[in-house]
Amino acid sequence: MLKEFREFILKGNAIDLAVGVLIGAAFGDVVKAFTTGIINPLINAVGGKPDVSLKLWIFDLGVVINSALSLIIVGAILFFIFIKPMNNLKKRMEKKAEEPGAPEPELPADVKLLAEIRDLLKNKA
Known part of the structure; x- marks a missing residue:
């Protein structure tokens, strides 16, 4: 990556x-x-909303803890709603792309002829 x-x-x-x-x-x-x-x-x-109050001198550590808890909760929910399904979809798309597809169509006669001429010219040189 x-x-x-x-x-x-x-x-x-x-x-x-x-x-x-x-x-x-x-x-x-x-x-x-x-x-x-x-x-x-x-x-x-x-x-309920997490509400932690922890004051240490002039610092309010509760605000940081509340934000961290909210981030973890929202992150987990978003992971299971968006990320996990998108990863599964991506795997399915990659697996589908790896499957052998239909055979390539045969080249037209003029393209075959030009390829033969090219190969002959290559062999002469």
Whole structure:
């Protein structure tokens, strides 16, 4: 995967990268809306919102713990709703691509003739 990424960067596909960033931002908005509209109400209905209060001198570590718990819960839900099904779909698509397909159509007569002429010229040289 790192090799492919390096090849992608070295090709200089700035347009592909820009499109990827824009799609990622748009998808981030979809994930945020999904989380706010569906996942958070579901979590609040089932177990309530995690609320840890831990003040240490002037620092409120409870805020950090709350954020970490929310991240873990939302991450787990998103993993099982988006990532796991996408990985399964990707595996199926790769498996389907590996299956032998229909045989390639036979070359037209003129293409065969040109290939023979090319081979004869190659052998003379």
